[in-house]
Amino acid sequence: MAKFNLKINQKNLSVDVDPSTPVLWVLRDHIGLTGTKFGCGMAQCGACTIHLDGNAVRSCVLPVSAIGKQAITTIEGLSANGTHPVQKAWIEHDVPQCGYCQAGQIMSASSLLKSNPKPTDEEIDAAMSGNICRCGTYLRIREAIKTAASK
Amino acid sequence: MKTVKTTYDRRSFLKASLLSGGGMLLSIGSLSGFKSDDIFNSDDPQKGWNELNGFVKITADNVIKIMSPNPEGGQGVKTSMPMIVAEELDVDFSKIIIEQADLNTKHFTRQFIGGSQAIHQGWQPLRMAGATARHMLREAAAKTWNVPFEEVSTGSGVLYHKKSGKSATYGEMATAAVQMPVPKEVKLKDIKDFRIIGKSQHNVDLKKIVSGQPLFGIDTRKEGMMIAMIIHPPAFGLKFKSIANGSAVSKMKGVADIFPVKIYNEGYERTFFDTATFNEVVAVVGKTTWEVIQAKKALKIEWEPFESYTQPRNMLGRKQMENVPGGLEDSTQHTAVLAERLSQPATVRRKDGDVEAAFKGAAKVIERVYNAPFLAHNCMEPMNFFAHVTNEKAELSGPLQKPEFTEQALSARLGMPLEKIDIQMTRLGGGFGRRSYAHWLIEAALISQKVKAPVKLIYTREDDMTSGIYRSTYTARYRAALDANNQLIGFHVKAGGAPESPLYPNRFPAGAVDNYLAEDFTVDSNITVGSYRAPRSNFMAAAEQSFLDEVAETAGKDPIAFRLELLKRAKEKPVGKNNDYEPERFANVLNLVREKADWDNLKTSKKLGFSAYFCHDSYAAHVLDLEMKDDSVLINKVWCAIDCGIVINPDAAKNMAEGGIVDAVGAAMYGKMTFTKGVPDADNFHNFRMIRHNEAPKQIEVHFVENDIDPSGMGEPAYPPVYGALANALYKATGKRFYNQPFNDYII
Ligand code: FES
Numbered sequence: 001m002a003k004f005n006l007k008i009n010q011k012n013l014s015v016d017v018d019p020s021t022p023v024l025w026v027l028r029d030h031i032g033l034t035g036t037k038f039g040c041g042m043a044q045c046g047a048c049t050i051h052l053d054g055n056a057v058r059s060c061v062l063p064v065s066a067i068g069k070q071a072i073t074t075i076e077g078l079s080a081n082g083t084h085p086v087q088k089a090w091i092e093h094d095v096p097q098c099g100y101c102q103a104g105q106i107m108s109a110s111s112l113l114k115s116n117p118k119p120t121d122e123e124i125d126a127a128m129s130g131n132i133c134r135c136g137t138y139l140r141i142r143e144a145i146k147t148a149a150s151k
Numbered sequence: 152m153k154t155v156k157t158t159y160d161r162r163s164f165l166k167a168s169l170l171s172g173g174g175m176l177l178s179i180g181s182l183s184g185f186k187s188d189d190i191f192n193s194d195d196p197q198k199g200w201n202e203l204n205g206f207v208k209i210t211a212d213n214v215i216k217i218m219s220p221n222p223e224g225g226q227g228v229k230t231s232m233p234m235i236v237a238e239e240l241d242v243d244f245s246k247i248i249i250e251q252a253d254l255n256t257k258h259f260t261r262q263f264i265g266g267s268q269a270i271h272q273g274w275q276p277l278r279m280a281g282a283t284a285r286h287m288l289r290e291a292a293a294k295t296w297n298v299p300f301e302e303v304s305t306g307s308g309v310l311y312h313k314k315s316g317k318s319a320t321y322g323e324m325a326t327a328a329v330q331m332p333v334p335k336e337v338k339l340k341d342i343k344d345f346r347i348i349g350k351s352q353h354n355v356d357l358k359k360i361v362s363g364q365p366l367f368g369i370d371t372r373k374e375g376m377m378i379a380m381i382i383h384p385p386a387f388g389l390k391f392k393s394i395a396n397g398s399a400v401s402k403m404k405g406v407a408d409i410f411p412v413k414i415y416n417e418g419y420e421r422t423f424f425d426t427a428t429f430n431e432v433v434a435v436v437g438k439t440t441w442e443v444i445q446a447k448k449a450l451k452i453e454w455e456p457f458e459s460y461t462q463p464r465n466m467l468g469r470k471q472m473e474n475v476p477g478g479l480e481d482s483t484q485h486t487a488v489l490a491e492r493l494s495q496p497a498t499v500r501r502k503d504g505d506v507e508a509a510f511k512g513a514a515k516v517i518e519r520v521y522n523a524p525f526l527a528h529n530c531m532e533p534m535n536f537f538a539h540v541t542n543e544k545a546e547l548s549g550p551l552q553k554p555e556f557t558e559q560a561l562s563a564r565l566g567m568p569l570e571k572i573d574i575q576m577t578r579l580g581g582g583f584g585r586r587s588y589a590h591w592l593i594e595a596a597l598i599s600q601k602v603k604a605p606v607k608l609i610y611t612r613e614d615d616m617t618s619g620i621y622r623s624t625y626t627a628r629y630r631a632a633l634d635a636n637n638q639l640i641g642f643h644v645k646a647g648g649a650p651e652s653p654l655y656p657n658r659f660p661a662g663a664v665d666n667y668l669a670e671d672f673t674v675d676s677n678i679t680v681g682s683y684r685a686p687r688s689n690f691m692a693a694a695e696q697s698f699l700d701e702v703a704e705t706a707g708k709d710p711i712a713f714r715l716e717l718l719k720r721a722k723e724k725p726v727g728k729n730n731d732y733e734p735e736r737f738a739n740v741l742n743l744v745r746e747k748a749d750w751d752n753l754k755t756s757k758k759l760g761f762s763a764y765f766c767h768d769s770y771a772a773h774v775l776d777l778e779m780k781d782d783s784v785l786i787n788k789v790w791c792a793i794d795c796g797i798v799i800n801p802d803a804a805k806n807m808a809e810g811g812i813v814d815a816v817g818a819a820m821y822g823k824m825t826f827t828k829g830v831p832d833a834d835n836f837h838n839f840r841m842i843r844h845n846e847a848p849k850q851i852e853v854h855f856v857e858n859d860i861d862p863s864g865m866g867e868p869a870y871p872p873v874y875g876a877l878a879n880a881l882y883k884a885t886g887k888r889f890y891n892q893p894f895n896d897y898i899i
């Protein structure tokens with residue numbers, strides 16, 4: 001066990017966990033932020049996507065010991081009250097079905113738009129293909145990303 | 152105005168089963184005793200809710216709540232079912248609270264997901280719930296104001312008496328309304344007066360979903376809660392023997408207990424949904440998920456093969472002994488056995504005319520065989536459940552599709568009466584049939600009972616994907632006989648599967664061909680199966696619709712015109728009995744998609760595939776346009792026409808169709824689960840290929856047939872025909888027919 005001081009959604013928090021513990025489980029079990037989802041545990045589905053200093057990463061394969069001073073943002077901290085342009089676009093297009101994959105999709109999409117405010121279809125495909133949606137909402141996700149990009 | 156008689160059991164008004172459908176006036180059976188009934192008049196002073204019935208609650212300060220009875224797994228019922236109640240209640244949909252009801256077999260009927268039936272079967276009861284509550288509010292106003300009932304009108308949650316200018320909110324009349332007798336008859340709105348139904352409403356949980364609120368079972372956190380995981384045998388055909396290093400592993404950090412769990416008792420007569428592939432698993436309980444995962448990895452468990460056995464099963468009233476063969480099965484062996492069985496006698500399920508004579512006299516005979524592998528459901532939220540079981544009661548919560556059935560199984564297993572079991576339903580991170588088989592709920596309950604603490608059981612993706620309850624592997628051989636005029640004079644389907652048959656003997660083209668034969672067979676397997684989105688239709692539509700395309704081609708006919716010819720025949724001079732589709736409604740979707748896709752013009756310039764299917768009381772037809780780009784498939788567009796009767800929530804229905812199309816393209820192209828010596832060859836998303844963003848169709852256009860027919864399902868009907876449309880378009884693009892799934896394995 002070791003103590004880690006983390007900056008999560010603008011707050012400083014400290015946890016005492018095994019250094020190998022993936023950030024996903026630190027968030028879900030230790031901090032109580034369950035918006036970040038478990039889907040595969042091996043960086044294959046994107047359900048656990050968070051931002052590390054603004055960049056999308058898969059938290060299920062990211063040991064807490066690798067974080068250092070980087071700031072973590074989760075879906076709960078993306079905006080106050082779901083008002084990030086990507087969240088708003090998701091609402092406008094009524095994207096979710098079951099909704100389970102959507103936090104990860106939104107975190108990937110918002111990171112994409114930050115580095116590339118006007119992505120082409122191909123760039124959207126490339127950035128989003130790590131996020132699986134069994135319900136098949138991919139078309140609405142693409143439209144929502146375009147809507148968010150236009151704002 | 153027609154009168155519809157309904158039958159009631161007095162405690163459960165909304166368990167109404169309609170004796171005849173349609174109509175605008177509902178008469179309500181004997182009502183003596185309703186007034187004292189707790190369901191109708193239970194005024195919960197703590198919350199101030201006046202319960203007008205199981206669905207509608209209103210506080211004196213005008214907070215209006217509508218309960219949503221069925222589990223929500225992405226099919227949108229938590230929005231669409233309350234929309235129906237709200238329509239008849241006459242309230243503003245944006246101003247009400249919607250709450251997920253717990254399992255309550257007294258209040259509600261059919262509180263489950265499956266078969267795309269929630270809206271179809273809920274339609275009349277839901278309307279009645281809203282209309283009855285509105286009626287009682289009007290009664291209360293009439294009495295309070297001392298005016299005739301007929302003169303009290305409503306508008307968006309307000310009661311009016313126009314003559315006197317009096318008005319009151321529903322809230323102001325709610326306390327008086329619960330004292331009113333439940334009406335014997337209620338008038339339902341005319342369809343043309345609908346203001347909520349047919350207008351797109353946002354998913355009621357939308358904001359919570361996009362902001363990451365804890366909605367799912369896996370998000371459950373309770374005081375003192377422990378985390379549990381299971382380890383099941385690594386291969387089908389093996390069972391638990393012993394734990395080799397339990398005491399060493401239990402000393403690992405954060406580990407609380409390790410023990411075997413037996414899911415169903417020996418001799419228990421399992422019902423339809425009581426499938427547990429591995430009846431004995433090892434539970435690992437600890438403080439946090441990561442610690443339990445480490446313990447799981449460190450555990451050494453011995454497994455042993457089992458001998459063939461039989462177990463009693465009650466399949467929805469049909470009692471039978473189920474054969475579970477011993478041995479470690481291979482997929483190659485399944486394929487070989489299914490192929491062999493195709494040439495052996497099978498069980499005749501339907502026979503019209505004389506098929507053999509038709510084939511003997513035929514000018515052309517076409518025969519083709521289609522195959523599909525097992526499929527894992529892969530709901531994005533892995534199986535999980537929360538349980539807290541004490542001597543006094545069992546509290547459970549999580550995602551499941553058939554709570555009513557599961558509650559009975561749990562009651563039998565714990566030896567605890569139903570009244571002491573409370574199952575709360577969370578949102579499901581996908582269901583697709585998999586969460587109908589809730590062995591994991593029983594596991595969670597038994598683990599909680601043993602460790603005497605609240606526990607959340609979580610499956611890893613690997614546990615989830617390798618624990619069986621798959622879509623069966625199937626085969627079907629089709630034969631068609633054409634006469635010299637290219638008329639279809641004989642049709643023969645023989646279908647089978649391990650361990651389940653996919654056949655629907657009364658589906659199209661049954662009824663449209665004079666000489667028709669449908670036969671099937673099953674092959675025992677110890678690999679368990681369960682309902683999978685559009686069960687069996689998901690294979691039959693693929694095979695049949697690919698075959699009909701080839702038959703039309705052989706007959707020198709346009710594939711849509713060819714089917715329309717058959718549907719015309721089925722309408723004008725139907726052959727045989729029990730044809731399970733309505734030819735006219737079926738033809739409508741064919742014509743609609745033909746027009747919308749501009750089929751007649753584009754079919755020569757583009758690589759278009761057509762397919763249509765009827766299932767779950769709805770009709771769907773697709774045209775799919777694709778091209779090949781460096782050996783990979785690029786789907787440009789899918790046009791889809793659907794007849795599901797009245798569309799409750801159009802944009803959500805469209806979302807379901809789009810999702811069904813994307814999901815089906817994925818399964819048809821890439822989906823497969825195979826086995827080597829009983830071990831599943833895929834266990835996570837690196838070796839079970841799912842469709843991804845870049846592989847989805849670029850565009851999907853959904854069109855609904857507009858009519859006033861009672862609504863039917865949307866969760867499944869768009870799914871099955873996709874396979875056929877894709878196979879037929881692939882043929883246009885590659886010149887090759889695709890007989891075996893997944894298609895991607897056969898592209899090059
Ligand atoms: S859970 Fe991390 S990528 Fe799937």
Ligand code: FES
Nearest residue numbers: 098099101133135
């Ligand atoms: S919305 Fe269900 S998995 Fe994406």
